[in-house]
Amino acid sequence: MKTRKTRTPALAMFLGLLAPVAVAGPGDPEEEAVLELLQADSTGYAAFREALTGGHAWVKLRYRFETVDDDAFSKDANASTLRTVLGYETGVYAGFAALLEFEDVAPVGGEDYNSTVNGKTSHPVVADPDGGEVNQAYLRYTGFEDTAIAAGRQRILLGNQRFVGPVAWRQNEQTFDAITTTSDRFGEWNLFYAYISNVNRVFGDDSKKHLPSGLLNPVAGDQRMNSHLFNAQRQLGSFAELLTYAYLLDYDSADTNSTNTFGASLSGAFELGRIDLAWAGEFATQSDSGDNPNDVDANYYRGELGPKFGPVDFKVMYEVLEGSGDTGDRFTTPLATLHKWNGWADKFLNTPDDGLEDLSVSIGGSVRGTKLLAVWHDFQANDGGNDYGTELDLSVTRKVGDDLTIGLKYADFDSDDSAFSDTKKGWVWLSYSF
Secondary structure, rough: OOOOOOOOHHHHHHHHHHHHHHHHHOOOOHHHHHHHHHHHHHHHHHHHHHHHHOOOEEEEEEEEEEEEEOOOOOOEEEEEEEEEEEEEEEEOOOOEEEEEEEEEEEOOOEEEEOOOOOOOOOEOOOOOOOOOEEEEEEEEEEEOOEEEEEEEEOOOOOOOOOOOOOOOOOOOOEEEEEEEEEEOOOOEEEEEEEEEEEEEOOOHHHHHOOOOOOOOOOOOOEEEEEEEEEEEEEEOOOEEEEEEEEOOEEEOOOOHHHHEEEEOOOOOOOEOEEEEEEEEEEEEEEEEOOOOOOOEEEEEEEEEEEEEEEEEEEEEEEEEEEOOOOOEEEEEOOOHHHHHHOOOOOOOOOOOOOOOEEEEEEEEEOOOOEEEEEEEEEEOOOOOHHHHHEEEEEEEEEOOOOEEEEEEEEEEEEEEEOOOOOOOEEEEEEEEEE
């Protein structure tokens, strides 16, 4: 004799919803309410499925060959690497959207360089270690008026990246485990706030065993922290843009990077006859915070003038990161896209204790779709005025179609100080995205 199966709770609930329909007559309010509920549920599921499957996917590939001739090392570095990025961002459902991105860096051929994880310390560092990781994974909510909130691993790029950036030049991008908020709802102000619990640096966790001591306090690849970033900007009519900021960094282990920085910048452009003249000025002050063992009391200032003559751009910049000469008493920006600043040879990733003054002159433009740029730097100590050296940087990039970019770059640092070695670097790369 077969035993009778009992209905599952889900089936019972479903039949319970249908029961009023079965007994109600045409036009009965209970019937209409149930039908509306079922229809709404069906519509909501369809919208959710559309948001989930109707998003945007991408693939990015970048092959690069980098060579380094540094007189401080017995051997040169030659690095051939491929960066692969796979990502997907959903559509928006009920104000929510999600993004997931994977990143992999792999050597192509031999490893005649110190990748920071392969132990080849007789070669100069090329900070593109072999490995894969989740580059970004976050949930974003845009249901509030003119406001977006994102939680998870994400890219943070603030302004000119002098203080916070993704270091996108390196094959392994720098991202942050953070909660961020952006808002345009307060009049003319655009506001940004971030709480950061961890920075996923370009080196990777395994690099702590092999990094030389001059590279940004290599106590770990990833660095845990309890840090807060505040950023507020607004237009001042057609005259200028004002940016104010407070960056409160409190590292768990890299204590010498724990600082509080407060600053502001003004930038703008105007016509001067046939010349378009861009200008910028910035000032910031920095002090030690958290468990930083050093007494830090240093300032930062930057001035720029950039005349543009038709297709040709000129820029003169003077930048100062103060240092007193005492151990650790210097202005630092450990979360910045540092390769963008103070020369592509990367000799000043960490500010010397005597500080840094960088006078640079650049000229750039585009010739038949090919971008050309030349930059000359003169580096001096802020304390004592000692000459560190000079550097010439050159780059050529060209976009082929919508998806392919070809680039060449060269840096030549000529040292005037025994603390720094003559260094030449060269790069060739191809990047493709679809």
